[in-house]
Amino acid sequence: xxxxxxxxxxxxxxxxxxxxxxxxxxxxxxSEDYFLGGKSLPFWAIGMSIVVSDIGALDFVGVxxxxxxxGVSVGNFDWVGSVPAMILAAFIFIPYFWRxxxxxxxxxxxxxxxxxxxxxxxVTWILFFALDLGVLFWxxxxxxxxxxxxxxxxxxxxxxxxxxxxxxxxGITAVIMTDVVQMIIMFTGGFALVYxxxxxxxxxxxxxxxxxxxxxxxxxxxxxIQPSDTKSPFPWTGILFGLTFVMANAYMIGxxxxxxxxxxxxxxxxxxASMIFGSALKMFVPILVLFPGLMAVVVHPELAxxxxxxxxxxxxxxxxxxxxxxxxxxxxxxxSSVDSLLNSTATLFTKDIYEPYIKQDATDKHYLKVGQITTxxxxxxGVITSPISxxxxxxxxxxxxxxxxxxxxxxxxxxxGIFWKRTTQWGxxxxxxxxxxxxIFLNVFKDQFFTIEDPFLYISWWSFLLxxxxxxxxxxxxxxxxxxxxxxxxxxSKILTQNKSL
Amino acid sequence: xxxxxxxxxxxxxxxxxxLGVFIITFGIIVIFAMVYTETFVQQMTDLVAGMVLxxxxxxxxxxxxxxxxxxxxxxxx
Numbered sequence: 337x338x339x340x341x342x343x344x345x346x347x348x349x350x351x352x353x354x355x356x357x358x359x360x361x362x363x364x365x366x367s368e369d370y371f372l373g374g375k376s377l378p379f380w381a382i383g384m385s386i387v388v389s390d391i392g393a394l395d396f397v398g399v400x401x402x403x404x405x406x407g408v409s410v411g412n413f414d415w416v417g418s419v420p421a422m423i424l425a426a427f428i429f430i431p432y433f434w435r436x437x438x439x440x441x442x443x444x445x446x447x448x449x450x451x452x453x454x455x456x457x458x459v460t461w462i463l464f465f466a467l468d469l470g471v472l473f474w475x476x477x478x479x480x481x482x483x484x485x486x487x488x489x490x491x492x493x494x495x496x497x498x499x500x501x502x503x504x505x506x507g508i509t510a511v512i513m514t515d516v517v518q519m520i521i522m523f524t525g526g527f528a529l530v531y532x533x534x535x536x537x538x539x540x541x542x543x544x545x546x547x548x549x550x551x552x553x554x555x556x557x558x559x560x561i562q563p564s565d566t567k568s569p570f571p572w573t574g575i576l577f578g579l580t581f582v583m584a585n586a587y588m589i590g591x592x593x594x595x596x597x598x599x600x601x602x603x604x605x606x607x608x609a610s611m612i613f614g615s616a617l618k619m620f621v622p623i624l625v626l627f628p629g630l631m632a633v634v635v636h637p638e639l640a641x642x643x644x645x646x647x648x649x650x651x652x653x654x655x656x657x658x659x660x661x662x663x664x665x666x667x668x669x670x671x672s673s674v675d676s677l678l679n680s681t682a683t684l685f686t687k688d689i690y691e692p693y694i695k696q697d698a699t700d701k702h703y704l705k706v707g708q709i710t711t712x713x714x715x716x717x718g719v720i721t722s723p724i725s726x727x728x729x730x731x732x733x734x735x736x737x738x739x740x741x742x743x744x745x746x747x748x749x750x751x752x753g754i755f756w757k758r759t760t761q762w763g764x765x766x767x768x769x770x771x772x773x774x775x776i777f778l779n780v781f782k783d784q785f786f787t788i789e790d791p792f793l794y795i796s797w798w799s800f801l802l803x804x805x806x807x808x809x810x811x812x813x814x815x816x817x818x819x820x821x822x823x824x825x826x827x828x829s830k831i832l833t834q835n836k837s838l
Numbered sequence: 839x840x841x842x843x844x845x846x847x848x849x850x851x852x853x854x855x856x857l858g859v860f861i862i863t864f865g866i867i868v869i870f871a872m873v874y875t876e877t878f879v880q881q882m883t884d885l886v887a888g889m890v891l892x893x894x895x896x897x898x899x900x901x902x903x904x905x906x907x908x909x910x911x912x913x914x915x
Contacts, residue, residue, distance in 0.1 A: 655884050
């Protein structure tokens with residue numbers, strides 16, 4: 337448990353976040369302000385927010401833990417698993433989403449394919465986000481319980497109260513701007529941790545030498561590329577095909593909570609620059625997250641659970657003040673994940689379900705109110721379902737796995753939708769449905785198809801490939817869309833020349 | 839520059855000002871936490887990290903206040 341100055345910092349940080357979030361209420365006057373920040377935010381704030389939203393607190397701890405267990409190969413997730421995808425998103429996909437004045441990714445799919453594709457994609461995201469909320473509430477409560485000694489229910493309610501209030505009132509502006517603060521603090525504390533950890537292990541070369549002589553299981557700890565028959569979950573084949581080609585792109589291009597941030601940019605230049613700036617920041621993430629995990633192998637070689645590596649390093653290496661600040665940033669990371677889910681789900685529900693199916697042509701104030709009420713309802717669902725996570729420890733992994741199966745087919749239809757005029761509504765719909773079905777099939781019978789324990793990278797690759805082929809085959813058999821209906825929705829070299837004049 | 843653009847500039851500056859206040863406050867707290875450190879290296883780490891936060895926060899406040907002043911004057915004209 338924390339004590340003294342560190343305890344004070346965590347409390348002050350939580351209260352400060354609440355006040356900061358509430359301050360943004362004055363900038364919310366319409367549904368566009370609530371869901372897209374009035375399309376007025378600068379690239380640097382959005383870029384920072386994308387990085388924070390991506391790494392989150394659970395990933396921070398998890399990646400350090402994997403670096404402790406498997407070594408530097410986990411860094412692939414932040415380098416080849418993010419940077420190329422973010423560049424692709426910035427130059428190809430984001431301009432279409434931004435110019436189209438879209439609020440959601442399913443909205444693009446609806447315009448490019450049909451309403452069914454939009455609804456399936458949206459409902460899947462809503463389900464995933466709603467389930468994830470309970471897990472994140474529980475994780476936040478456990479963190480507060482361990483750090484501050486608060487009872488679990490008090491912890492859940494205080495997290496929900498703080499996050500709920502500022503997301504309800506401040507919308508996405510509050511979500512993005514609280515992320516900016518968190519990123520600055522996480523990076524400052526993170527670099528201090530890396531510097532002090534290196535000092536504690538006697539420098540980089542000394543650490544490499546010590547780890548290399550610790551036993552055969554540590555021999556490949558410094559190999560960024562792992563052989564295809566490795567026991568770790570990161571064989572190079574999975575990294576290249578599953579991660580770099582499919583999951584990274586699907587995440588950066590098809591994830592509502594990431595793309596929605598870019599759509600808040602004040603103009604197209606800022607929208608693209610936010611992704612590029614985010615990718616530059618992403619290059620530093622492995623240094624901050626992975627290195628402490630590696631150094632923990634030397635400082636705390638006896639850890640039973642690798643996920644304890646980062647918290648242990650923070651506690652044993654950082655001085656008072658920074659310990660509190662880093663733990664506060666962790667908690668803020670969890671809050672950031674929760675507020676992203678709340679706002680993105682409210683946007684998906686209002687724009688893709690409520691507006692087309694329940695009440696069309698209502699006033700803007702009405703949709704703003706619907707978005708805010710949806711946020712509150714989700715908050716209540718998250719609080720009620722959070723204890724379920726404690727009964728099923730594998731639920732977080734299961735939800736993430738479920739998401740990875742959806743991403744392959746989703747990326748296949750997004751990719752063909754942008755780059756191939758000939759793809760049709762029936763091609764997209766069948767690819768999405770059959771692709772998801774195939775991913776579920778592979779997961780159920782994974783023991784018969786794959787040799788590694790957790791083949792999520794391979795499953796996303798094969799489901800992507802099948803969805804891609806199905807989309808092409810069905811599109812050739814069905815009636816193509818008219819040129820007029822595809823205007824502004826498919827890639828054209830004109831968009832590059834138009835950009836020069838921006 | 840029209841009124842809407844000026845309004846957006848002022849809005850962003852107000853947001854940055856609020857962020858700056860938050861960050862500078864925590865920078866000062868981290869510098870204050872030097873009192874509780876035991877070694878010289880710990881002391882210096884708190885000092886450097888705190889100073890980084892104070893400089894970032896201070897810079898944001900300075901820049902945003904200048905922007906607010908400048909655009910409010912333009913608006914009045």
